[in-house]
Structures are given as C-alpha cells and as structure tokens.
Amino acid sequence: MRFDMFQPAKSIDEALAIVTDGCMLVVPREVSGVPMAATRALIKRGVKRLHLVALPTSSLQADLLIGAACVATLETSAVSLGEFGPAPRFSAAVTSGTITMKDATCPALHAALQAAEKGVPFMPLRGLIGSDVLKYRDDWKVIDSPFGNSDPIVLLPAIKPDVAIFHAPMADPQGNVWIGRQRELAMMAHAAAKTVVTVEKLHHGNLLDDPVLAAGTLPGLYVESVAVAERGAWPLGLPDHYGVDAEHLALYARMAATPEGFTDYLDKYVYERRAA
Amino acid sequence: MSMNAAPRNFRDEELLADVIARLIGDVRHVAVGNASPIPATAALLARERGQGRPYVSLLQSRKHNFFTDGARELFDCAGQGRIDVFFLSGGQIDGQGNINLVEIGEHGHPKVRFPGSFGSAYLYYVVPKVILFRTEHSRRTLVPKVDFISAPGISDGNVYRPGRPIALVTNRCLFSFGDGHFTLVSVHPGHTVEEVTENTGFDFDKPATVPETPAPSAETLRLMREAVAPQLAEVYPQFAAQVFGTGTPAFAR
Numbered sequence: 001m002r003f004d005m006f007q008p009a010k011s012i013d014e015a016l017a018i019v020t021d022g023c024m025l026v027v028p029r030e031v032s033g034v035p036m037a038a039t040r041a042l043i044k045r046g047v048k049r050l051h052l053v054a055l056p057t058s059s060l061q062a063d064l065l066i067g068a069a070c071v072a073t074l075e076t077s078a079v080s081l082g083e084f085g086p087a088p089r090f091s092a093a094v095t096s097g098t099i100t101m102k103d104a105t106c107p108a109l110h111a112a113l114q115a116a117e118k119g120v121p122f123m124p125l126r127g128l129i130g131s132d133v134l135k136y137r138d139d140w141k142v143i144d145s146p147f148g149n150s151d152p153i154v155l156l157p158a159i160k161p162d163v164a165i166f167h168a169p170m171a172d173p174q175g176n177v178w179i180g181r182q183r184e185l186a187m188m189a190h191a192a193a194k195t196v197v198t199v200e201k202l203h204h205g206n207l208l209d210d211p212v213l214a215a216g217t218l219p220g221l222y223v224e225s226v227a228v229a230e231r232g233a234w235p236l237g238l239p240d241h242y243g244v245d246a247e248h249l250a251l252y253a254r255m256a257a258t259p260e261g262f263t264d265y266l267d268k269y270v271y272e273r274r275a276a
Numbered sequence: 277m278s279m280n281a282a283p284r285n286f287r288d289e290e291l292l293a294d295v296i297a298r299l300i301g302d303v304r305h306v307a308v309g310n311a312s313p314i315p316a317t318a319a320l321l322a323r324e325r326g327q328g329r330p331y332v333s334l335l336q337s338r339k340h341n342f343f344t345d346g347a348r349e350l351f352d353c354a355g356q357g358r359i360d361v362f363f364l365s366g367g368q369i370d371g372q373g374n375i376n377l378v379e380i381g382e383h384g385h386p387k388v389r390f391p392g393s394f395g396s397a398y399l400y401y402v403v404p405k406v407i408l409f410r411t412e413h414s415r416r417t418l419v420p421k422v423d424f425i426s427a428p429g430i431s432d433g434n435v436y437r438p439g440r441p442i443a444l445v446t447n448r449c450l451f452s453f454g455d456g457h458f459t460l461v462s463v464h465p466g467h468t469v470e471e472v473t474e475n476t477g478f479d480f481d482k483p484a485t486v487p488e489t490p491a492p493s494a495e496t497l498r499l500m501r502e503a504v505a506p507q508l509a510e511v512y513p514q515f516a517a518q519v520f521g522t523g524t525p526a527f528a529r
Contacts (some may be wrong), residue, residue, distance in 0.1 A: 029347060031336075032347070055347070056347065056394075056395075057391075057392070057394065076392065077392050077393055077394050077395065078377070078391040078392030078393065078394045079391055079392060080391035080392075082310065082311060083311065083514070086389075086390075086391065087391070090389070091388075091389040094379075094386065094389040095385075095386055095387065095388070095389050097384070097385065103378060103392060103393060104393075105393050105394070105395055105396065105397035105398050105426075106347070106351060106394055106395040106398070107348065107351035107352075107355070107395060107398045108397075108398070110346075110347065110348035110351060111348075114348070125398065126355055126398065126401060126402055126436055127397055127398035127399070127400070127401040127402060127427075128397050128398065128401075129431065129432075129435050130425070130428040130431050130432070130435065131393075131397045131425050131426060131427050131428060132378070132383070132424045132425040132426070133378075133393050133397045133425075133426060133427075134397070135425075136383065150434045151434065151436060152434065152435060153436070181343075181344045181346075182346065183344070183345050183346030183347075183348075183349075184346040184347040184348065185346075186346070187346060187348070239338070240338070
C-alpha cells in the first residue's frame, strides 16, 4: 500500500471542505483537544444546520457554534463553561427553542459511538431506566434482556457521524496522527465516515516507526485531511502542551452573556473585523 | 450559634470535607467529577488517612487521573463495579433522591436551563455509594419534586441497580438516604434543626435529638492543610488558594 498519496491540506479552510451544511459533526469534550481555530473558520464560512454531537460534553465550542446560528440539533450530556459559569448562548437557545436538544448521558454517547466503531446497529447500556433523559429520547428503546429474567435494559442506536473533527499535537506526512492518551479521539475517528484533524505541527518521519509513539497514534486510514494550526485549541487547552487561557474564557463569559456582547465577540475574535 | 461558642479553628469547607471523608469509608476506588473541590479534598484526605488507599480519580486532573483508555474508561470501570464512591449534585434534589441537572419549568420551554445530566443517568445506578453534595441548602434547591429527573433516587425492583444515594451533604447538615427518603443525621456547628426544616422543601425523618456534626480533629486539619492542599492546588488552584492559602490563583497559570 502506498501512503505517499496523503497530502496535508494547504489551509484550515481546505481541510474543512468536507464539513458541509446539515452534516452530523462529532467533536470532543472540552479537555481533549478541541479544534477552536477550525471552529472559528467554520463560523466565518457560515456553516449551517449542523447536527452537533459533543462527546460527551462541550464548553466554548458548542456555545460559539450555537450562538453563531450554525447548529440545528445538539446531542450531548452537558454544555457549560465550567468554573467560568453557564454557557450563555446554549442556555438561551434551549430556553427559546431555537435548537433541537437531544439530552444524553456521557456513557450513552460513548456506547453509541462504540456501536458505530464496531459496525453494529445498537449498543445496550445500564442505568437510564426511570429517568426523564430516557423518557424524552424517542430513538432509544428498552427491551427485556434476552439473556436475563425480567431484566429491562436500554438499547441505543449507533451514532454514525458524517465527520469527526479534533485538534492534536502532531501528524506525520502519511496522515497518521498522534493523540497520546486521548483515546476518545480515536473512537470518534473510527465511528465517523470522515475525519479532519488540525495539529500543532508536522512530525518528520513516520509516527508508527517508533513503538512508544505508535501506541498513541491514530492511523492515517481513518484520516481524511490534516491542517496545521499552531495553538489551534486556543483559548482552550491542549493536554500536556498548554493550559486554558482563563482570562480569555472569563472575557467570553462576560461578553456572551448578552446577544449584543456575543456579536461583538464574534466581530472581534472570529470575524476579526477592525473597529471603525 | 450560641453566644458562648468556642472560637472556630476550621473553615466550612474543611468541616464538609471531613464529613464526606467519613462517608467514603474504607473502599478501593473513589472517583470525583468536574467542579467538585470539596469532594476532591475529602477523597484526597481519605487517601492520606489510608496511607495510599483508596485509589482516587479526579477527572479534571492530569496527575490524579490514571485512565489511559479514553473518556469511556471511567464509565466502563463503574459499570463493572470498580468504582465504589462517586459524587453527584443537582440544580434541584427532591425528597425521593431524584436529581435534576437539566431544567426548571416545562420540558420544551424551560425557564432555566442547566448544563445537562453529565454521567448521572448511569453512575447513580452503578456506583454503590453515591454521595449527594449541594452547598446551597434552600427551598430552591431541596424541593418536594424535581422538574426533570436526570437520575432517580430509587428504582423498581427488577431494574439493575447496585448503586444508590447514601447521603446528602449541605452547608447546613448531613442527611442519610434509605428506603426512598432522607433522615437528618447531624446539623453542622452554627446551624439549627429549625433552620434546616425551614430551608428544606421536602419532608425528612429526624431522631428525637439531633446531634451536632463533629468538628474536624486537629490531626484532620493538619492532614488537609499540609498534605492535601498542595495536591489539590494542581486541579483547583483558586479553591486551594482561597481555603488553604496554597499555591497561586488560577489566573496565574
């Protein structure tokens, strides 16, 4: 097999071409390597009607995409800015009914993605019975376990995203991506039809040649496109590389508290328009 | 508080962490979710007292988080019974132990939206000792019936449920949970049974005489301040600085 056909994208925008309006997009939790530079690029491009799956939670990324009217449906277990408070655009969108909310619980999202990884139609999961999370999910079913005796259990249909997108420390010229111990990034890529990755830098050589690096590497087989985006998770952190920009997140929480403030935030930090 | 009370040599956070550490007991593995500095203090205190036992997983931490198989590992671990203690909270908690992390008001048109259920709709069922923790003890938070059940306090007999709530710790008191309802166990120093009743929206049982929650011992305070606080500072720098005067605040990271 020849791997030299893989070419890193010339720009983030080029790598993001496969994220089309209306697609199901899976993104990682706030601490795993959130592609914030790519998220700003998607908003700038004006992507619409996303079915956003946040595995299993999100913070700034979901709030920004929702506030910028890029999201039709959100499927996740929680959206919050953590110690910086509630996610204001998410809360406003749910209370005003401008997005369809599919509330889940963390392991349900992991299990449904695992079903897609295995190519099976559903996955069973404990818990959930008697909760309103289950009550409002028409797509989940309760069956009596065929291996038990009066043992009700929930079945979750596989989540098969069109695209997975995340930010990672490095990729090599063969399209292999080093994710370290953020294994949920591999799960997203296995489950999704296509995967876009932004990276801090390109690694010269083949990541799979080094057994220490190979254990934390997502093979290029799963990767559609890679673009370099230095500090591409900012203002969120990248594990073992840089922490969150707490000052900026506090600023975001203040600005996004009102629709006007949020528009100002987009102008300044996403569209990068200069004040007149 | 009575006028002749001795001056206190501990902070509220230290008292609550001590209460929670006793509830943890002698177990193999305690996990602590996001934004839970007081339960994290308690778990690390339990580990200091146990000279390395239990295993402690602080999910927000790099150092105190040994999982290597992705975010799902915690839940798979819990599903097998490998997590003995976990902590949950709620925007609302009701007298049947139901917790609400989703919304206030009518579903579809809520008045208030909370972040979401996180892992509660699973972990509440599979972790043997779930400790409910909510510092704000008011009729707003402790309600007769939650508006949305993120996870129920009790389940029908045929539902697989090795896990359950064992207690609710608030800024005013400690409740135990059993047979589908709460019982007042002790009232923290400086608070009264009348005040607890006045600020609780659900009915609860109580003994004829309700004891005061014991203050943390000198040895417990020493362990928290000298051994636990520096470990806590890695994951909760602002909390550690504020309560224990440890390290540098978060904005200096």
